[in-house]
Amino acid sequence: MAGAAGRVVRRWYPNVLRSSLQVPALQLHVSKTAMRASQKDFESALSQVKLLKDPGNEVKLKLYALYKQATEGPCNTPKPGVFDLINKAKWDAWNALGSLPKETARQNYVDLVSGLSSSSDSSSQVKPEADRKQPGYETLVVTYEDSITKIMMNRPAKKNAVTTQCLRVHKYQPSSSFSPTHSDVPSEMYNEIMLALKAASKDDSAITVLTGNGDYYSSGNDLTNFTDIPPEGIEEKAKSGAILLRDFVDCFIDFPKPLIAAVNGPAVGISVTILGLFDTVYASSRATFHTPFSHLGQSPEGCSSYTFPKIMGPAKAAEMLIFGKKITAAEACAQGLVTEVFPDSTFQKEVWTRLKAYSKLPPNEGRGAVLSGDDFEEDDRHYLLSTFILESRP
Numbered sequence: 001m002a003g004a005a006g007r008v009v010r011r012w013y014p015n016v017l018r019s020s021l022q023v024p025a026l027q028l029h030v031s032k033t034a035m036r037a038s039q040k041d042f043e044s045a046l047s048q049v050k051l052l053k054d055p056g057n058e059v060k061l062k063l064y065a066l067y068k069q070a071t072e073g074p075c076n077t078p079k080p081g082v083f084d085l086i087n088k089a090k091w092d093a094w095n096a097l098g099s100l101p102k103e104t105a106r107q108n109y110v111d112l113v114s115g116l117s118s119s120s121d122s123s124s125q126v127k128p129e130a131d132r133k134q135p136g137y138e139t140l141v142v143t144y145e146d147s148i149t150k151i152m153m154n155r156p157a158k159k160n161a162v163t164t165q166c167l168r169v170h171k172y173q174p175s176s177s178f179s180p181t182h183s184d185v186p187s188e189m190y191n192e193i194m195l196a197l198k199a200a201s202k203d204d205s206a207i208t209v210l211t212g213n214g215d216y217y218s219s220g221n222d223l224t225n226f227t228d229i230p231p232e233g234i235e236e237k238a239k240s241g242a243i244l245l246r247d248f249v250d251c252f253i254d255f256p257k258p259l260i261a262a263v264n265g266p267a268v269g270i271s272v273t274i275l276g277l278f279d280t281v282y283a284s285s286r287a288t289f290h291t292p293f294s295h296l297g298q299s300p301e302g303c304s305s306y307t308f309p310k311i312m313g314p315a316k317a318a319e320m321l322i323f324g325k326k327i328t329a330a331e332a333c334a335q336g337l338v339t340e341v342f343p344d345s346t347f348q349k350e351v352w353t354r355l356k357a358y359s360k361l362p363p364n365e366g367r368g369a370v371l372s373g374d375d376f377e378e379d380d381r382h383y384l385l386s387t388f389i390l391e392s393r394p
């Protein structure tokens with residue numbers, strides 16, 4: 001653990017959906033005979049669908065999109081806003097069908113319902129689990145070079161929003177000695193970051209860097225994390241999510257090597273709050289830091305109600321964490337959250353040159369030495385470990 005303070009729950013998502021819906025495959029599936037699905041077949045499928053067991057959101061969205069396309073034609077309504085998650089997902093699904101002819105959509109709807117009826121287990125529920133068992137990272141690019149492990153969040157189209165969907169796969173269990181492997185952890189960004197940190201803590205690297213791909217560092221929690229309620233119910237999701245969050249934050253607190261954030265662009269939510277647990281934070285001049293918890297009805301996490309007041313003083317911390325004030329890279333640097341700001345045009349070059357030099361320093365004089373100083377007490381750690389669940393106000 002370090003940080004300036006002393007130095008101290010895969011969802012399918014429109015991208016996946018879009019590709020599965022746009023796919024010419026759906027259209028190619030349709031044989032000439034199949035193209036003749038009658039209105040009667042369609043109506044029969046509409047009745048049949050009501051008898052199916054819940055096929056999951058992904059399939060329901062496919063059905064919705066095909067139904068709209070079959071009955072109304074191409075999507076013709078305005079795109080809902082980013083916070084109108086459900087309607088946006090529906091709109092995305094419908095819009096992804098493009099100019100698919102009504103007849104083809106009708107046939108695809110009939111085929112889909114028929115496939116669902118004949119299969120006792122919904123394939124839509126099985127496939128994501130199978131995907132998660134594939135080796136390698138799906139939401140990150142992790143590289144090792146010059147004694148530096150670089151963990152890059154890699155969902156640029158979604159501004160590197162951090163996904164979790166562990167409840168869709170299995171109930172997340174408390175783990176006193178969390179030690180994930182690719183075989184037992186679903187490939188969501190929360191889990192993959194934990195996995196990558198665990199691996200980096202044991203590899204030969206001298207330092208570890210977290211950064212983002214694209215124009216954003218991270219837009220924080222994927223908003224679907226808040227709305228995707230599993231069959232177990234909202235209470236179970238809350239419990240399970242708290243455990244996942246605890247394990248996630250623990251990975252940063254307990255990380256044994258120097259941990260650096262290279263904030264390449266705007267940062268939102270949890271990607272900001274955990275910065276207090278890093279040893280060094282470099283920011284591009286384009287970066288901003290935003291914690292809109294009150295706007296979302298969420299509480300600040302990542303130990304920020306503890307680390308932020310220590311880093312920037314209670315008044316500045318309160319303005320960020322309670323009122324959601326967005327600050328610039330220069331302000332974040334002046335307040336101690338950021339170590340140094342680099343011009344955006346030279347950010348990558350300057351940061352990596354410096355990090356390469358740092359990675360050559362003797363490894364045992366790094367994080368452990370800093371953390372054994374007077375400013376880090378064992379009590380801090382106990383406080384940190386409990387505060388991120390309990391904190392609701394800084």
Ligand SMILES: CCC/C=C/C(=O)SCCNC(=O)CCNC(=O)[C@H](O)C(C)(C)COP(=O)([O-])OP(=O)([O-])OC[C@H]1O[C@@H](n2cnc3c(N)ncnc32)[C@H](O)[C@@H]1OP(=O)([O-])[O-]
Nearest residue numbers: 014082157158159161219220221222223268269270298301
């Ligand atoms: C205990 C928990 C406490 C809470 C912790 C937190 O982290 S709270 C913090 C929670 N975070 C927030 O409140 C941030 C919410 N997001 C925003 O406010 C804005 O998207 C933005 C300011 C990040 C970027 O604005 P922009 O006009 O430059 O770009 P754009 O809007 O066009 O986005 C491009 C694409 O990315 C998508 N996408 C982006 N972010 C998310 C996300 N987090 N999730 C999912 N998707 C997201 C967006 O839907 C769009 O997808 P499409 O349509 O192409 O399929």
